[in-house]
Amino acid sequence: MVELKTEQSIDAMREAGRVVAGMLAAARESAAVGVSLRELDEAAREVLSKAGAGSPFLGYRPSFAPTPFPAVLCTSVNDAIVHGVPGDYRLRDGDLLSVDAGAELNGWVGDAAISFTVGRARPQDQRLIDTAERALAAGIAAAVVGHRIGDIGHAIGAVARGAGYGVPDGFGGHGVGRRMHEDPSVPNEGRPGRGMPLRPGLVIAIEPMLTAGGADEYHPAADGWTLCTDDGSRAAHAEHTIAVMESGPRILTAP
Template identity: 75%
Template sequence: MVELKTEESIDAMREAGRVVARALDAVRGAAGVGVSLLDLDGVAHEVLRGAGADSPFLGYRPRFAPVPFPAVVCASVNDAIVHGIPGAYRLRDGDLVSIDCGALLNGWAGDAAVSFTVGRPRPADLRLIEAAERALAAGIAAARPGNRIGDIAHAIGAVGRAAGYGIPDGFGGHGIGRRMHEDPGVPNEGPPGRGMKLRPGMVLAIEPMLIAGGTDDYTADADGWTLRTVDGSRAAHAEHTVAITADGPRILTAL
């Protein structure tokens, strides 16, 4: 079931979204050569703690997971697509990093992700990140009343495919509200004009994921969480929480 949020509820979700945006900004600012992924998780944890927010990631255990997620961010490096567990790995010059973070504040959730490079960037990585951000912007632009979920999916997929990138099958965005994951699912590719009709009050986490090698294949690490490209190519992930309003899409996780 899809819950339509009131204007007051969307304003409350915006406050949770601000916390997510500040956490991602702090993590990006702290990332550098020699900094560990655990350090970055600690930076995000401090932002959430300072705002009086909880993490919807920490302790989260969906059906596929062998263990609860042990951190407040997903930290995915280079060939890791999503769901990377922060560990002792220290960032190296040229790494491509994707950070996904959520917050629960006063009963409402926010969820967003950003990809960036550390040290001297590879031009190919910058193009990949830019394409993920363009795909996200296209998906957001399609999140208008009267459109359908398929219009968002088609907009994202069209950008990714035109740039020559792969799109991991079966992974995409989702509804969000009182919980981090709610109905409906939001695919990252599909035919336009299909799926649930978008209505004011719906709130969606829109999150394209792109694979540089052009294939859609992925594999899971032994930790049961981290997804990696099969061909070893790099991946990028971009995400915002977006409210559908009568005036158009409203991004709730921008700074």
Template identity: 70%
Template sequence: MVEIKTDTALELMREAGRVVANALAAVRAAAAPGVSLLELDEAARAVLDEAGARSPFLGYRPAFAPVPFPAVICASVNDAVAHGIPTAYRLRDGDLVSIDCGAELDGWNGDAAVSFTVGTPRPADLALIETTRRALEAGIAAATVGHRLGDVSHAIGTVARRGGYGMPADFGGHGIGRRMHEDPHLPNRGRPGRGLPLRHGLVLAIEPMLMAGGRDAHRTDPDGWTLRTTDGSRAAHVEHTVAVTEDGPRILTLP
């Protein structure tokens, strides 16, 4: 069931989104060669705790997962596309890192992700991140009253394919509100003019995931969570929580 949010609910979701943005900023500021993924998770936890927010990631266990998720961020490095579990791995110069974070505040959720490089960047990684960011911007721009869900999917997929990048099949964005994952599912590819009509108050977590190798194939680690490219190519993942409004798309997870 798709829930349409009231304007009051959108304001509450904006507060949750601000916590997410601050947590991601803290993680990015802490990321440097020699810093562990567990330390990045602690940086995000500190922001959530200070805001009085709960992590919707911690303890989350969907049907596919063998164990509940043990952290407040997903930390995916290099060939990890998404859902990476923070470990004692210490970042190295040139790593490509994707961080996904959520926050629940006063019963409402926000969800966002960023990708960045640590230390000396590879030009190919910068191009991948930039294209992923542009795919997100295209999806957000299409999230307007009068469009359909397929228009958002088509906008994301068009940017990715033109860049020569792959996208993991069956993964994409989602509705969000009182729960982190709500209807509708938002594929990162689709046909324009198809799917759910977009209405004022619909809130979507829009999240392109691009893989540098150009293939759509992926695999899951033995941990049951971490999604990786099958060819070892690098991946990037960016996300914002976005409200469809009569005044245009409103990003709820900006600082």
């Protein structure tokens, strides 16, 4: 069931989104050669604590997961696409890092992700990240009243495929509200003019995931959470929670 939010609820979700933006900023500021992924998670926990917010990630256990998620961030390095678990791995020069964060404040959730390089960036990695961000922008631009879910997926897929990148099958965005994952699902590829109509008050997370090798196949790592490219190519992930408004899409997790 899809719940349309009131303007007051969307304003409350924007406050949760500000916390998410702060978590991502803290992680990015902390990320440096030699810093562990666990330290990034600790920096994000401090942001949550100061805001009086909770984490929809911590303790989350979907049907595929062998254990509850143990952190407030997902930190996915190089060939990891999503769901990376922050541990003792220490960042190296040239690593491509995707960070996904969520926050729950006063009963409402925000969810967003960024990708960036640590130390000296490889040109091919920067192009991948830039394309993921362009795909996200295209998806957001398509999230207008009168369009359909398929228009969002088509916009994302056109940017990704046009640049020669893979789009992992079965993963994409989702509704956001009182819970982190609500209806509807928002695929990263789709047919324009198809799917659920976009109406004012719909709040969704739009999140392109791109793989550099052009293939769509992936597999779980030994931890049962991290999803990695089968061909070992690098991946990038970009995400915002947005509200469909009469005036156009409103980004709720912007800094």
